[in-house]
Amino acid sequence: MTDVSNSERRWQHRADVHLPETPGVTLLAETTHLSGGAVVAVRGELDIASALPLRQRMRDLLEMPIERLTVDLSGLEFIDSAGLRALDAVRLTAEAKRIRFTLASPQPQVRHVFELTAFDQLFHITSGDE
Numbered sequence: 001m002t003d004v005s006n007s008e009r010r011w012q013h014r015a016d017v018h019l020p021e022t023p024g025v026t027l028l029a030e031t032t033h034l035s036g037g038a039v040v041a042v043r044g045e046l047d048i049a050s051a052l053p054l055r056q057r058m059r060d061l062l063e064m065p066i067e068r069l070t071v072d073l074s075g076l077e078f079i080d081s082a083g084l085r086a087l088d089a090v091r092l093t094a095e096a097k098r099i100r101f102t103l104a105s106p107q108p109q110v111r112h113v114f115e116l117t118a119f120d121q122l123f124h125i126t127s128g129d130e
Contacts, residue, residue, distance in 0.1 A: 028075075029054060031061070037068035037100075043075030046083030055086035062093050069094055074105035079113050091123060102126055 027050035028043045038061050046054065061069055071087070087103070094101035103125045106114065114120040 026050070027054060029057060031057075037066045037070065038064070039070045039072055039104075041072035041075060043077075045078040046076055046086070047078065047080045048082040051082040051086035055089055058090045059093055062090070062097055062099055066099060068100040068102065070102045070104050072104050073110055074107065076107065076110050079110050081117075084113070084117060084119055088119065088122065100124070 026044050027046055030041045030043075032039045032041070040054075040058060040061070042054070044050070058069065058071070069090075091101050101124065103123050105127060106125065111120070111125070114123070114125065
């Protein structure tokens, strides 16, 4: 996850963003608020069952007075087209609001999906060291 300097204000909350009618399909998202931005660390599978609630959570974050939103993908094991569309919708909203939107530390299998679909050309994706 992204390092935070001691001078930045920080708080966290956790929420399961799975839909109750889809037992066994869970995406855990943990949000860390920083001065000027937020990091959403996701773990699990971003698919048709979890895409909508995660997209709504990130859109809610974009309504806050932030300059940047980073999605830490280091714990994401799987993403499907619904997950890609959700992230793209958030990217477009962030761009319209002039908020920097970054995807950080995708695992190789997740990065491969971005590359196969050419979505890697749409997003600012970092290795996590940046």
